[in-house]
Amino acid sequence: MPNFDALEPAALRDPYSVKWNHYPDGVLPLWVADMDFPIAEEIKKAVLARLEFGVGYPFMGGDPRLLSAIIAQQEDYGLHGLEPQHLMLVSSVVPGLYASIQGLTAVGDEVITQTPIYPPFLTSVRDHGRVALENPMVVRDGRFEIDFEHLETLVSPKTKVLMICNPQNPTGRVFERAELEKLADFVLRHNLLVVTDELHAMLRLEGEHIPFASLSPEIAQRTITLTGPCKAFNTAGFGGGVMISHNTELLAQIQKATKGLMGHPNILSMEMWRVGLEECGTWLEQTLDYLRANRDFLSTWLEQHLPEVTCIPAEGTYLAWLDFNKFPFGSEVHKFLLEEAKVGLNDGPPYGALYQGWLRINFATSRAILTEALERIERCIRARVD
Template structure:
């Protein structure tokens, strides 16, 4: 298996997935949150082992499932969180579980609090399901983005809500919220009787200097928390469609049990086998990945400072995504449009992440150093 910095660009362009096929052959795609690396060998072995059985029929459904048991073991080893596998439900992806949770724990027209900028499907899910978006924008501080706890309190007092959507580690800013920040949210959730839906899909992609705290580990928080997670981001297997929802509260779990039996569909057998495999034996591969991503993060921060005059960036504390403020660059059009048309570099448009995203872009640095370096070179040459 090639190293993380040894990517064959011609092979990347032959991939059928969205990242390399959405734009033309002359564009460097640093947009959607897929990595350019091959999945861990454990994934390929798991798929091959399943194929070798000759059985692609209906799967047995033991309780707890092997995926749930692997998740519990992984959380214990990686985050010190002791999870009962019986409290873990399987779902095809995080957004499916998020939308189901919105359906269960809010009413049409009800308020859902959210921190923007935020992963676009969060915004789309709230509005598509007929709920009212209560925006609690993150504040830009001296060292990066911060939760505006006082602002959230004011919003909750003005606009009743039943759900708080949390993304931690945060997409797109890369913040890893501190235990003090999370405790403040937990106190508000208790005071205003909110169900917290906590998307922690990037929990394993935290850089040195920060620590991920599962929201459900805060005192009393588990009774009102649905935690969503998946191996898809950490191990680059989004197409295998397997995620988990952790619900230890009997009250919340009863609501899930009130749903029709097949509303979550069935998890793909390959996704289940691959997820179990990486949560069982993926630690060494992940450590290698994080070492490479740390170098790419520093390359991006340096590139913004050197090649994007007027732009600002706070080094992400987690994820392989960087959130770049281009408002000071005086570009003639929306930044992502300019970078795509004039430089041949595809980035995510900031407005997709909410109103506070105007003038920003999201850049995916889960690729090789030469691709990141070329992207900044292209942008620098294209600047007016």
């Protein structure tokens, strides 16, 4: 069993870690979505062994063993009928988001997504002259839900794509079948294409992962699914991702729009991903147990010590989306906590227009580091407002 309790900030601040070096020394960084935990021994061993063999050009379409492992994983989730030609490896998931938008839309087209949302969902649309329409989620019965009424008001003849993130970063929602079916109905009625980022699918703390493309053959024909190894196995520095679609014409359209720009698969990333899928089930279960306990600890701690902060426990991911708007800090909350509490979180506004006063916290760290960060936040806030 890995000892996730024994993390030392000094050791975590290795020179390659943006998470631990972005903010000044002394700040506890609970922001970018890396886990502070060491990677699985199986992955270390496999990557070292690969280096012994050599790292020449791989098959451009990807290692067939990796493609089989990805197809088997999707089968387990209930997405059937995939073959290697339905998979296009990409350098990582964000380039896959950008490529999908470029291939499937034209300048001026509209793309809808639920907010708050991982910022590249908005930038991949806006950076290239498309229009991102935000459908803010609503809190009902203590959880973030899709506002289907508002969704309908956003559509125009220029709307071409619905982007989905499931499990959702930053709210941690794992969408249920009924919610996804309502989205599928919306997509069919308005003749939209779908880009669904399911990168966090293996990081479920509750619930079942339902691939959007599995809802029906008609939906599969209009969906691009993106996923990769980096969230579950904590290997963001390796990169790696895949674009999946039963509709090879959509993949060809994307390939044409990005011809020559996407590079070729990275052999070490393919190897670690394959071994992750084939051999790291136990490591992942142990990691999920630790994350579940941290998630519960975080929400209980906030209820007891800072009940003004709204925290809806995540069903997936290791992120929580916290509302500090009951305090009078407004847009200063991120800066205030960074400079005075010495805790670095993600500020809300990049996640959508409505999210001033919200912060994203990454709870994939040791219980001791999480506790220290929360205590620092509490001390500073109480000193300011009490």
